[in-house]
Amino acid sequence: MKIILSFLLLTLSACGQNNSKTFSEKHPIQIDSVENIYIKKSSIDKDSIKLNDLQKEAFIEKWNNSESVGLYNYLPEFWIILKEKDGSIRKFRTNNDKIKENNDWSFSIGDTAFINSIWKSNNLFPRPEQYDPITFINSVSRIVNSDNKTLIPCMTMLDEFPVDWVKKEHIDTLITMLDSKDSCGCFLNPLSSYIPTGFAEKGAYAAIFIKAYKDKQAVLFGLYACPKIDKELNEELINWWNRTTDE
Structure with a gap:
């Protein structure tokens, strides 16, 4: 009985580790695969703004180098919509320095003003x-x-x-x-x-x-x-x- 119980505990522990790893997994962005990146205030907002090449490269670098900070449930300040050349879409939710993609596992880009500065710079001048x-x-x-x-x-x-x-x-x-x-x-x-x-x-x-x-x-x-x-x-x-x- 003890052997069976130990086996079950090990199995559950392994499953938990695998699920946690999947949950916290970050998928890097390959710059050559990106067609456009947009920023907007909400998921249903039609008034999105396209990032220029310098902003696009900076965002990709920030995401790829971001550090895992665990689960955070926050109200997104901005949505980042990434459209790849094959037509697929990736959606990121940001608040200050934190960013997440598929679930609530968040990453820190190490800069609380970066995303907001993109929004302000793109809204400062006529388009x-x-x-x-x-x-x-x-x-x-x-x-x-x-x-x-x-x-x-x-x-x-x-x-x-x-x-x-x-x-x-x-x-x-x-x-x-x-x-x-x-x-x-x-x-x-x-x-x-x-x-x-x-x-x-x-x-x-x-x-x-x-x-x-x-x-x-x-x-x-x-x-x-x-x-x-x-x-x-x-x-x-x-x-x-x-x-x-x-x-």
């Missing part, structure tokens, strides 16, 4: 989704408040334009702007350490947006841009649009 090409040009035109072109303020915005940001219905209006040399603010990425002091031209922005639609590519300004009119490009775009509308 392309808040504009369309026409309202963007109107906005950079309105910020011109001086006849001295060296004092024109920049349009500070995250450079994360969706591929389909420019749509067919925008092109006719953009075509009419191509020759406009009205002064506009330059584009400035908040990640840039350099602040341009020049000015951009309205028609140059219009050309960039039309070309992005024509080439089926996302608008890309980089760290900063003060585009000027390119007459050859304008002629190319006008001829392309005339051919397109005649088809």
Whole structure:
């Protein structure tokens, strides 16, 4: 009887250890398998914000290096949604320095301000989704408040334009702007350490947006841009649009 009881206790102990190991298991993130990472305030919130490349790499490093701290039942402050290239989804719940994925077993990333800083930095500046090409040009035109072109303020915005940001219905209006040399603010990425002091031209922005639609590519300004009119490009775009509308 004692032998049987000892055997049962050993078996239960082994099962408990295996279950605990499974419960506390952390799956590292392979950066090459990640398509996008988003942050949002709740699991049902549709207003999510995509992390840029630097934030994505930093989050992956924080998760992969996080330390197990045991079971914690907390109300998530943020949700991190990771979409992999194969279409699979991983969901993380965070509060201060703690983060968990599949259950309540939590890990510490060692930084109570890291996740909150991502949320604040992404909400501090305008995003392309808040504009369309026409309202963007109107906005950079309105910020011109001086006849001295060296004092024109920049349009500070995250450079994360969706591929389909420019749509067919925008092109006719953009075509009419191509020759406009009205002064506009330059584009400035908040990640840039350099602040341009020049000015951009309205028609140059219009050309960039039309070309992005024509080439089926996302608008890309980089760290900063003060585009000027390119007459050859304008002629190319006008001829392309005339051919397109005649088809």
